[in-house]
Every structure is written in structure tokens, then in C-alpha cells.
């Protein structure tokens with residue numbers, strides 16, 4: 001039911017998983033396990049999809065975001081018992097148990113980061129604007145500065161996203177010059193490789209970085225794809241949490 005990381009599975013107190021669109025209650029454009037309330041799907045159906053995932057993972061509640069392709073990072077420091085969606089954030093950090101940090105995507109990347117020593121976790125929504133703004137690097141920095149986490153201990157897991165096969169951008173001027181290094185062909189970019197670079201630049205070891213490596217647009221039976229489905233589609237989810245002890 002979930003895509004998981006070998007590196008994160010080794011951490012005994014951690015819960016994590018990336019959903020596909022399979023085995024959900026939604027119909028039509030959203031057919032399957034849509035986790036977004038904001039894309040036009042029936043809200044009661046989305047709620048049923050959420051409950052199914054919470055039950056499967058052993059999560060008490062979800063913290064999710066109205067993702068805006070910005071650089072705001074939410075810090076959750078208090079125990080929370082209810083589902084809650086926060087406005088205008090694209091990354092979440094917490095050390096609280098029981099709560100699932102939910103990032104919803106359909107071509108953008110999710111990036112999970114864990115410091116197994118400090119017991120701090122993060123989940124990031126990273127589209128091309130996030131790549132340009134380096135929200136991934138900024139989240140690692142915040143984990144260091146606000147939570148005393150250490151990049152040398154951190155492990156990262158990059159979810160499925162639009163791959164170098166399909167990430168076409170004609171206007172290259174929107175990207176920093178060093179993105180050229182990750183040009184798969186003249187108009188196509190490897191954003192997953194860009195994220196690996198950004199994680200390494202913050203001090204995370206390459207051995208501790210894992211990516212699913214699947215393209216969302218090339219796998220329409222498995223994932224929602226914003227570009228592949230003409231913008232009207234659902235969102236699959238990346239969830240990370242700390243087990244209640």
C-alpha cells in the first residue's frame with residue numbers, strides 16, 4: 001500500500017510511507033486514493049481516504065498544509081490530537097509523536113528528512129519553485145538551528161515526481177545557472193538530482209539519501225500527475241511520523 005525507504009525503515013520509532021492512487025474511495029478525475037480537499041473532489045470521500053491511511057499507518061491525526069510553492073516552514077512543538085491544515089506553508093518539522101506530517105503531491109516532490117539522534121522529522125513540498133528557492137536546504141538549516149539536529153546524522157527520502165523524461169521547461173531563465181548541470185536534454189531537467197545536490201550541500205551524506213526515482217507523468221496508473229492529467233486530478237501523499245510509545 002505504501003512506498004517506503006530502506007534507510008528509514010531501519011529507524012524503529014519512525015512511521016513513514018508514500019501512497020499511490022490505488023485502493024481509494026474517490027471517483028472520476030480523482031479516481032483512487034486522493035488526499036487533497038482542495039482539488040474539487042467530494043470532501044467526505046477524501047476524509048474516508050484520510051482515515052484509511054491513518055489506520056494503516058497507526059497515525060492519530062494529520063498535520064497538513066495549504067501548500068503555496070513558498071518557503072514558509074511550520075514548526076510543530078506541541079502535542080496535537082486533531083487533524084489540522086495550516087495556510088501558506090510548504091514544509092513541516094516536529095518532534096511530537098502520534099502526528100503524521102502529510103505532504104500532498106501530483107508531480108512535485110515530497111522530501112522527508114529524519115535526524116535519528118535528535119529525533120526530529122520533517123516533510124517538504126518541493127516543486128520547481130521550491131527547487132529554485134531551495135526550500136529543502138532551508139528546512140535542513142532550520143532543523144539545525146531550531147532543533148539542534150545534525151545533518152551528518154540525517155537521512156532523506158525523495159518521493160516520486162515528474163522525472164527528467166517529462167519535466168519540460170522552455171524558459172530556462174527562471175532557473176539558477178547551476179541547474180544547467182542537471183539538464184537531461186535541452187528543455188528537460190532532473191529535479192530529483194537537484195534535490196540530492198541541495199541535501200548534500202547541507203552536509204547530508206549521499207549514503208543517507210534515497211529516492212523513489214519514479215516519474216509521476218509516466219506512471220498514470222500509479223500516481224496522480226498534474227501535467228499528465230490536464231491539471232484536474234487528485235493528490236497522493238507522503239506521510240512521516242513518530243510512533244506513540
Ligand SMILES: [Zn+2]
Pocket residue numbers: 162163164165166167215216217218
Ligand atoms: Zn516521465
